[in-house]
Amino acid sequence: xxxPWKNQQITFERFMDFCLYDLEQGYxxxxxxxxxxxxxxxxxxxxxxxxxxxxxxxxxxxxxxxxRPGPFHLVxxxxxxxxxxxxxxxxxQDAHPRIFEGVNYCPVELGEDxxxxxxxxxxxxxFFDALPVHRVRARESEIxxxxxxxxxxxxELEGEVTDPRILEYMKTGFREWKEGHEYEVNLKMIEMxxxxxxxxxxxxxxxxxYGYDWEExxxxxxxQGTLLCxxxxxxxxxxxxxxGRQDIxxxxxxxxxxxxxxxxxxxxxxxxTQRVFLHKWGLEKHLENEEARGILNPExxxxxxxxxxxxxxxxxSDTMKMLVQQVRV
Ligand SMILES: C[S@@+](CC[C@H](N)C(=O)[O-])C[C@H]1O[C@@H](n2cnc3c(N)ncnc32)[C@H](O)[C@@H]1O
Numbered sequence: 001x002x003x004p005w006k007n008q009q010i011t012f013e014r015f016m017d018f019c020l021y022d023l024e025q026g027y028x029x030x031x032x033x034x035x036x037x038x039x040x041x042x043x044x045x046x047x048x049x050x051x052x053x054x055x056x057x058x059x060x061x062x063x064x065x066x067x068r069p070g071p072f073h074l075v076x077x078x079x080x081x082x083x084x085x086x087x088x089x090x091x092x093q094d095a096h097p098r099i100f101e102g103v104n105y106c107p108v109e110l111g112e113d114x115x116x117x118x119x120x121x122x123x124x125x126x127f128f129d130a131l132p133v134h135r136v137r138a139r140e141s142e143i144x145x146x147x148x149x150x151x152x153x154x155x156e157l158e159g160e161v162t163d164p165r166i167l168e169y170m171k172t173g174f175r176e177w178k179e180g181h182e183y184e185v186n187l188k189m190i191e192m193x194x195x196x197x198x199x200x201x202x203x204x205x206x207x208x209x210y211g212y213d214w215e216e217x218x219x220x221x222x223x224q225g226t227l228l229c230x231x232x233x234x235x236x237x238x239x240x241x242x243x244g245r246q247d248i249x250x251x252x253x254x255x256x257x258x259x260x261x262x263x264x265x266x267x268x269x270x271x272x273t274q275r276v277f278l279h280k281w282g283l284e285k286h287l288e289n290e291e292a293r294g295i296l297n298p299e300x301x302x303x304x305x306x307x308x309x310x311x312x313x314x315x316x317s318d319t320m321k322m323l324v325q326q327v328r329v
Contacts, residue, residue: 001244045084052087070102072120078127079107211252226251274320
C-alpha cells in the first residue's frame with residue numbers, strides 16, 4: 001500500500017480509514033479472501049449455520065412484538081458477503097414462511113445508506129469494531145490524542161484532541177482512566193447510532209461484537225488499549241505492519257453505545273455473551289437437529305470443526321457480546 005501523506009501529521013482515525021476502506025488500496029475494498037480458512041480470521045457466520053438459525057428464531061419473536069404487522073425491514077449493517085443474511089432468510093423460509101413472506105432484507109455495505117422509515121430489525125455482526133477510531137493517551141489529568149507523523153516511516157506523537165466529543169466519550173465510556181494508558185474513541189459509532197435513530201420508525205436493534213461495558217474496562221489491564229490486527233489467522237499488535245493487508249479492529253465501547261442511544265430514547269436489555277444468547281434462542285434444539293441430520297458422519301467433519309470454532313469454551317461465543325435494544329417499540 002502507498003500512503004498518500006508525505007511529511008504530514010494525521011489522526012489514527014484517518015490512517016485506519018485509509019488502510020481499511022480506501023477504494024483503490026483498502027483491506028476491505030480490495031482483498032479477495034478475508035474470512036474463513038484461506039483468509040485472515042473467522043466471524044461467527046463463517047463457522048456454522050446454527051448461529052444464523054438462533055438469530056432467526058430470536059427475530060421472529062421480535063417481529064411479533066412490534067406494534068404493527070409486516071412488511072418488516074431486516075437491515076444488516078456491514079453485511080460483507082451476505083452469508084449471515086442468506087442463512088437467516090433460509091431459516092425464516094423453512095420454519096416461519098408467513099413471516100418470511102413479509103420480510104424485506106436490506107444489506108448495507110460501504111458507501112450505502114440504511115433505508116428510511118425502518119420498521120423491523122437492524123442487526124450487525126462485527127460491524128462497529130471495524131469502524132475507524134481515534135486513539136488517545138491519558139496524561140495526568142489530561143487526554144492527549146495520538147497522531148501519526150508520516151515521513152518515509154510512521155512515528156507517533158501526542159497533541160491536543162481534534163474533536164471536543166472525544167473528552168465527552170472518555171467520561172461516558174471509561175469514567176476514569178489510568179496514567180499513560182491508551183484508549184480508542186469511536187466517534188463514527190456515535191454518528192451511526194444517531195443516523196439510525198433518524199431512519200427508524202420502530203425497531204429492535206441487535207449488535208453482536210467484541211467489546212466491554214465500563215466495569216469491564218476498569219477490570220482489564222490493557223495499557224495499549226484494545227486495538228488488534230489480524231493477518232493470516234495471527235494476531236498482530238502493530239497497526240503499522242502490513243498496511244492495507246491486515247484487518248484493524250478496536251473493541252466496541254458498549255457503555256458509550258447504550259448511553260448515547262438511551263439519550264435518544266432507546267431501551268437496552270442487559271449486555272450478554274453470544275453463548276448466553278444462543279442458548280436462549282434454541283441452540284440445543286438446533287444441535288439435536290444437526291445430529292439427527294447426520295452431522296456426526298465422517299464426510300461432515302469440516303462442518304463439525306466449524307461448530308467447534310463457534311462453541312469451544314473461551315472462544316468466539318464467550319468473547320462476543322450481544323446487545324438488544326428497542327427503539328420506539
Ligand atoms: C468485520 S467485517 C464483518 C462482515 C460480516 N458482518 C461478518 O460478520 O462476516 C465489517 C464489514 O463492515 C463493512 N463496513 C465498514 N464500514 C461500513 C460503513 N460505514 N457502512 C457499511 N458497511 C461498512 C466492511 O466493508 C465489512 O464488510
